[in-house]
Amino acid sequence: MSEPIAPDETLDSIGTAGVRVLQRRSGYRFTLDAVLLAHFAATEGTGTPGPMLELGAGSGVVSFLLVKQFHLGPVDSLELQPAVFARLQRAVALNACESHVRPLLGDLRRIRELVPGGQHVHVVSNPPFRIANAGVRSPDDERAVSKSEVACDASDVIAAARYALMPGGTVSLVYPASRVAEVLGLLTQAKLYPSVLRFVHSHVGSPATRFLVQAVRDRDRGLAVRPPLIVHGEGPGGYSAEVAALMEPPLAERGPSRD
Template sequence: TLPEPGPDETLDSIGTAGVRVLQRRTGYRFTLDAVLLAHFAATERVDESGRMLELGAGSGVVSFLLVNQFGLGPVDALELQPAVHARLMRAVVLNGCEARVTPLLGDLRRIREHVSGGQYAHVVSNPPFRLADAGVRSPDDERAVSKSEVACDAPSVVAAARYALMPGGGVSLVYPAARVAEVLGLLTQAKLHPTVLRFVHARVGAPATRFLVHALRDRDRGLAVRPPLIVHGEGPGGYSAEVAALMDPPLAESR
């Protein structure tokens, strides 16, 4: 029998392949960033077919999208928080991913304790965005760890990716637009050379809110800046046509 959501959980569906995840009602909940990151990672990888690693997997939505919607993987999904990891393990069964998504419980700051170095073709992460000392910390620990850099910061994410990647392997990240100079600098210092950059805007004419970056270990191919990704528009659900195509199966398929 498939796992059922507990009394404090919701069962949510996302994407065109019917990916399902278990989330705490009052805890951190995934956002559109997860879908945009999975699509970006699948689109921008060049020759990085092979095993993937998700750092800070949370509910597993990025890992499940990578394997079920985009046909990539297998993926090792590293998550720090035991309760979140337990939900991730149940969601592996829900999505029929037992052979393709492997949940790992552990701290990416101690990456060497959990995985062997240099074995991954591609690393992805939708990491905590907010600097640890910026704003009011959430009183909910799960939400605080997922949103603020209390348990991992950008240098830790970059260092873990560098360790895990094979030479020529790629890393795909999503961060707030205001942190673009910092993150590109950290990647370059680690000899993870940025090759693709794409800014995310809520609407045409609005300032960027996020950026997606793809970088290669020890391989500098120059940086391509893609056209802006616009989230909202005249497409289904109020999304732009590009985002709407990632969110729901075509009506003909769902009948």
Template structure:
């Protein structure tokens, strides 16, 4: 029997089982709800490269668990505490932990990051990561789907709340890695610095070599101002497998013998 058969049989009518990364990670998602995109993969790789090599990790706004699963399995970081606000999304996160046999490596937590001071021990994590809602609450049309709306717009938290939660959770000298739209670069660097989370590494993401940046990745250190280093630009699309550039393709290729048909990240 195909080892995926029990997983597929357990899916709801509005759910899909999708593959991501090189370590065979599978994620349960709503077919019509918010779905992970490439930013999650790029954030996990960036955080693993820039962050602490050892010590507990916290993901703020974990969703279905993509970043947490990648950090634990593909990049061998952890243990990972995965904090998610929405109960229905948290339930899929819990299922994902079991599907990927990550019990003991990823711990799903249900709660609001704005209440980090009561939910999380102070200074308990060496690395914090977040792929937060990108759009301000007042920007654009709100999605009629509540799950999608909360995931895409700052309805339940804003950048200041994400930074404050990271500050609380980080051990002295620990680091936080974030991904945001390029247009919010000055704002986010300002929020981090005001909280004494000093930007250490910055990387701009471009769809193609000739295109302007659309996203940025930033890593900041708690209470350590060691100067900002700007990394080489990350180019998403190229002539590699799947139409990706070589660096992104190396993060996305499934293990030998595993079909990539289920990989459905939005770009």
């Protein structure tokens, strides 16, 4: 790196391709949702090559995974918060993604000022989950903006995705399971027709906690509901085999043990 990690930062690795991200020790930190979203977008997409857009990129986990682990992109990575954006910029160089990930600083509600319309084949977003006035707002602004809909809501995210997508392009989102009816309704109203839906469960037999949805601009192809995605199981790290395969490279690719 061209500059040291700050005392209030951590350098973390994720995925099977050596993706590294910078995060505040006490700020909002990425979760497994980012990994699941990147995998969902990559495997359920149409396969059409072309530019992608991440709305609310944060530390860049989804963008970097799409490029390095799933060999997609290039990706425009839009982030609102200047301090978070600065870490994203540094991580682009850290991951040698200068020609594949383009950080953009700005508000997705002003998307028309930031990117040309109808140019992206796929939009992804792991947006703020919590409705603005639901529960106690975090006193930390970075956490509040990342977790709660204080700077944008689901309709803003979907409107930005609609604007950026080319006809027939796809958008992939992850949201709490309790918001499935709301989000599918907003997508359909925007003529982003849900095409793939998958619920995420912590354990076999437990209620869904999240859902992943992909929708297609202007083309209603019907909705396919995939089998449940189970997070925890008997795989490495206490994950299910499917999730464990996304988290770390196989043992044969890790090199000799240093024990």
